[in-house]
Amino acid sequence: MLRPLRDTQFSYASRDAALLLPILRTLAEEAETRRDDPAVASRLAALPGELRHLMKRVRAYRPPVHDPIVDKARHLGELAMARAKQLSAYRWAWGNEGDVAAVMELGNRWILARIAHPPATREALERAIPNPRFRRKRLDALWEVFQEGAHETQGTEDPADDLIWNNSERP
Structure with missing residues (x-):
């Protein structure tokens, strides 16, 4: 920090x-x-x-332009990259304020998991944050990140799925 x-x-x-x-x-x-x-x-x-x-x-050495988590979220789309940028900005800002829980809770794995499978409701996001003190303090700001496009799925379709489910013609 x-x-x-x-x-x-x-x-x-x-x-x-x-x-x-x-x-x-x-x-x-x-x-x-x-x-x-x-x-x-x-x-x-x-x-x-x-x-x-x-x-x-x-x-x-040159410091990276943005947090490396943004590069990891690149394959998930533009919305995921925007969310990754916003979450990493929150992590830096809250960490610089001295909020250790923000740095601990908003780890790279947590951010990638929430971006890959975004919470559909505020309650789902609340269940994804185990630290109760951090949840009370930062839930509103985190929900603002996920509120836009909350019902969109970020999963990538596998072309093999069509072969598995649409294979009724085979004897």
Whole structure:
């Protein structure tokens, strides 16, 4: 999420950094003593190249334009993609407000399941949210996402279904 770091988080980070330096020194000393071992020597020789490659990947990283859940919902149609965008926007907004339940409840699996099989009624959506506190707080906003086209089915038809059900002509 995008919230600023708290003082305790800075404290934990400084402690982690203080612990990492002695560990790195110990590892460097151990690598130096085992440099003559052929298996270790080949890995140590490859280390600078691997670090350069890693740094290239880190520098080339660009944050995604939208949440990856939208790409996963692409095959379900335009309405599903719009719902995925809206639900992921809610997850980010509510998470940045400090609502941990929103981040926990609105996971990728939950979003994909609701998009693939949208609730037909408000009660069906209510049954799909197990956390009662989150349900009371966020049900209205979530229902607004599913209210448009609530009775549309998002399932994809399988052409083999026609073969199975319309095969009465065979002896």
